[in-house]
């Protein structure tokens with residue numbers, strides 16, 4: 083491939099790519115993001131290839147593996163162009179029918195379409211409620227692009243923003259545009275990107291560095307991964323534009339090695355960009371030199387912190403340092419270094435392309451643009467969603483997420499990962515906005531959004547995050563290392579039914595010290611999961627401490643399993659499934675759990691047919707005396723036919 | 725020393741029957757005194773952690789110091805076992821084994837060269853070696869330390885700080901349970917319990933026959949399937965006990 087030497091070259095190349103492509107030629111796109119991959123999308127893709135060959139359609143149909151579409155709940159997702167027919171939950175067995183019906187006859191396979199409320203089938207992806215309420219400006223292109231093809235990206239106008247910058251904008255003008263857009267960092271803190279860029283630009287010292295933070299340490303989120311895997315060029319384009327504005331000639335992508343596909347796609351993208359002259363020396367003939375190196379992170383949450391990340395890039399242990407001097411001024415090897423999150427960088431080309439005014443027309447006063455969330459947990463439509471800032475949590479969870487499964491009651495939503503907090507039902511109309519979320523004791527974070535229902539225990543959730551943080555604290559400073567550990571110890575004993583009066587107050591006291599005296603933000607925000615759960619669910623804590631009761635039935639030491647003799651129908655299921663033979667019973671006999679043997683594994687509770695509902699969880703009340711062995715069951719009226 | 729040892733004690737120390745078996749094996753292999761000296765290093769470490777027998781499998785709380793130490797003990801054991809095998813092989817086909825070792829170190833050399841022997845790439849070099857071997861053998865670390873002129877302690881600092889590295893050989897099959905937040909609220913603790921009960925090893929451990937290594941991971945990007953267990957790249961959504969047993973028994 084000859085290198086592109088100017089903005090005009092790029093446009094010419096784009097026209098060539100488009101001319102080679104017939105817009106009416108059918109193209110089967112198969113989502114190959116991690117979610118769909120886990121469902122077996124690779125088999126679906128292979129079956130398509132084999133069947134298309136077999137039917138002699140090889141010349142007539144294209145196949146494209148794309149990044150994550152977002153609707154992970156319904157994977158594997160297959161979209162057929164040009165009609166944009168969207169098939170959900172596609173299995174390899176469905177492939178021949180799709181080929182015969184859709185590709186040969188041009189009709190739709192009804193049963194694979196989305197089924198709306200009134201049993202109406204929806205053909206186009208964009209009309210499905212899950213997508214309809216989103217604004218997918220950053221994440222949307224994923225579904226059209228093969229991440230390993232730079233041509234796919236260019237065909238959709240990719241690198242046009244970079245060309246615009248290099249062919250006619252001064253670095254100052256780029257900086258001004260990003261500042262005007264008021265783009266705030268998507269990695270957690272929400273710091274204005276333009277201001278940070280300016281600091282690095284003005285800081286003394288050469289060379290300067292720009293870095294992508296793709297460490298994605300939040301244990302319950304995967305949007306950065308999906309973006310980097312699905313559309314790596316968008317991140318690289320943003321990074322290159324940033325480098326130009328800041329005056330950097332070297333970039334780094336810090337990506338966790340647990341994301342092998344992201345590393346692979348990124349490396350492919352780098353090679354292609356270099357081939358095309360979009361990276362390297364004299365980019366697009368502008369005289370601007372810039373290249374990017376990939377640094378694989380070896381897995382440590384704290385290494386996602388800016389100073390720690392930069393130390394890790396230097397090849398040393400990634401631990402934070404005091405930031406009297408910010409990394410923007412003194413980062414990698416003591417040089418000015420600007421770090422931004424994956425999503426922040428991917429947003430930059432859009433701002434340049436469509437203008438700061440367009441960008442800041444989306445969102446709220448203080449938070450502009452859109453944000454990608456990983457909407458997960460107890461929600462019907464698990465997946466990645468991109469919404470304009472200012473949308474309420476209720477809209478996200480109910481309109482997009484389709485509410486809570488199995489008719490359970492919504493209890494709380496957790497945002498901000500281990501640094502964030504829980505937001506209870508009473509505040510579900512809070513809009514997603516950096517400042518609003520902080521106000522209610524949580525934070526935007528990088529975009530984890532974990533929905534919880536009445537079966538989730540808030541003390542357990544706090545304990546979960548503290549357990550994570552106690553393992554991830556680097557241990558340099560005492561308040562964080564010991565404070566988190568002590569809080570965890572208290573939470574452990576509360577969950578084990580050994581809570582003491584005064585524990586809740588003690589937690590609050592330690593939390594304050596940890597927050598104020600820790601060196602880095604890991605420690606400083608570690609109390610959030612504890613404080614926010616205490617703030618909104620104090621009664622639940624009290625039930626644990628005072629009544630030794632876990633209202634949600636989660637904390638093992640506080641619950642007992644009991645078979646209601648009135649309801650047991652002697653189906654033998656629980657008896658067969660108990661791993662420790664704690665259940666006695668037999669044909670026609672009421673089953674009884676031996677509380678001394680029971681390890682509370684919950685197997686009996688899970689297998690007891692819902693129509694009997696005989697196994698119950700008890701908490702905070704004594705287990706009733708068992709019926710004497712050999713008592714016969716009371717048959718339900720109409721027994722079997724029910 | 726060998727004479728005094730009974731089934732359940734070793735140099736006056738109480739050991740579990742499984743540990744006793746490892747020790748017996750070690751002793752059987754120890755005929756030549758020089759090899760003994762090498763091997764005993766592992767055993768000395770084992771003995772110096774004079775601990776009560778391993779407590780019954782109890783995955784939580786992982787922070788409890790006793791469990792942490794016994795985890796260490798089991799790691800030392802695993803390492804000792806690896807060297808035992810290597811030594812047994814040495815006795816039989818020493819030349820071949822030497823060649824193999826040279827080859828291994830040559831591979832390390834290649835990796836180091838790939839990064840132009842630049843110390844700034846230490847973490848990347850270790851990641852590559854970890855991926856190649858699925859653990860970081862001590863000889864490789866010493867080799868790198870000398871080649872790059874980095875103190876061994878610094879290399880161990882990195883190797884123990886990051887989750888990606890393992891200082892003990894890994895089992896042939898990797899089993900990981902996602903304990904990411906979404907999986908947690910959907911019942912990952914129960915799933916993990918089922919897995920530890922079935923495999924009889926705890927997260928971070930490898931079974932003594934080197935068949936399985938169990939680990940916990942954070943979000944795998946397929947929360948819709950949660951809670952998830954991954955066995956050698958195959959994803960399983962909250963498998964029931966029987967299904968799990970089937971999956972495991974299919975692993976050689």
Ligand SMILES: Cc1cc2nc3c(=O)[nH]c(=O)nc-3n(C[C@H](O)[C@H](O)[C@H](O)COP(=O)(O)O)c2cc1C
Nearest residue numbers: 267268269295297298299386387388422423426603
């Ligand atoms: C303990 C800790 C972990 C962090 N992990 C991440 C991470 O995984 N990804 C990320 O983008 N930012 C992470 N951050 C935030 C970064 O320090 C930094 O603020 C961010 O990458 C800057 O990018 P932004 O301004 O575009 O958000 C973390 C911060 C802390 C204190």
Ligand code: SF4
Nearest residue numbers: 557558559562602605
């Ligand atoms: S606050 Fe915690 S993670 Fe941060 S430097 Fe201190 S000990 Fe390390």
Ligand code: SF4
Nearest residue numbers: 660680681683684686
């Ligand atoms: S909870 Fe588990 S151990 Fe207890 S009775 Fe039920 S199946 Fe048996």
Ligand code: FES
Nearest residue numbers: 902904907943944
């Ligand atoms: S939290 Fe387990 S896959 Fe996301």
